[in-house]
Amino acid sequence: MNRFFCIALVICSFVSTTPALAHTPIMGIGGVFGGIIHALLIPEHGLTLLALGLVLGRRQQETRRSGLLVFAAALTCGLVAAALTGEETLAGDILLLVAGTLGLLIAADWAPPRLALALAALAGVTFALDSKPDGISTAESARMLIGSGLGAVIALAVVAEVSVFFRGYALFIAARVAGSWIAAIGIMVLSLRIATRMTLG
């Protein structure tokens, strides 16, 4: 019965989801809290945090904590860069590439510590550069960037620490399946963006 209820609950959760529109402003929510929401509700941001958290969660405590620190440091550098520059970048595409790579690593259950740390750094920088909100004042933009950084670090820490408990066989398989899904999403979306650029310029 419990299992049946859990399955029904999961299906209900999936079915009741609403469209996740990238960079959609949430009316009435701004500042630091708006930044946190902004960081977590953008699909590629959420995907990257989930993938990186799963990769770090499978590492030893020392590597896991190092990964979190590297991500936080790279994120901070990226946020400063994002606050100082207003240029369009390919950060979103690189972030998706990082998410896809992390997904592949999870699916293959193979992630050397140095590679994981390098991807954490790349994810941190690109996450920050892709978080700059458009069309608002400098002060408000800075507040939202701080919120984005806080939200990202907290979310990553939670996912990484929770996935430490994904040690059982079923959860281990669930993580690998999730990794394959993340990689598949990354590949498909990147290809669509490339095709869009080739077609529309």
Add this chain to the structure above:
Amino acid sequence: MRFRTTLAPLRAAMRLLSPLALAAITTPAFAHSENGVAIDFWGGFTHPIFGPDHVIAMVAVGLWGAFLGAPAIWLLPVVFPLVMAVGGAAGVVGVPLPGVETGIAVSAIMLGGMVAFAARPPLWIAAVLVGAFAIFHGHAHGAELPIGADAVAFSMGFVVATGMLHLAGIAFGGLSHWPAGRVAVRGAGGVISLLGLAYLGKFL
């Protein structure tokens, strides 16, 4: 014992309420709308579900995985979306792939047939077979994705739905632990194979 007695009404209520909850949140099913594809999670989620030829093949992947047991039960559903995404990328950027619809129909025939005849090839052969067919499914879906859309949510829905179809196959394939269930699973494989034949006849 007393604990069980206390929980009994709750269990009965849950048994009644869970299907009701599922039924209550249903929305109209618009199969492959001619007016365009909705670029959101729901649009992606429904895209593979409303293509019956895709559905039977993906369920067959789960069925076969469950039939083969570990590690095929999780390896095949891991291989399929990865290779499908590569096929989808090829479809999106316009790489031609001849006989896509035929390939999809053949995938249902072959995968259903594998279950029906209780085929147990080496794991790598099963993975290569599933991966090869996944290219056709991915290409068909990728070619239908509208250019100009930022389709992260759409792709998420699409991949999750594919995984759910595998899961449905695995759940049903779990019956193969029992003799009668084994017959039912092999029968389902046979039905999938016949449906694939019907689709193939339509395309030829």
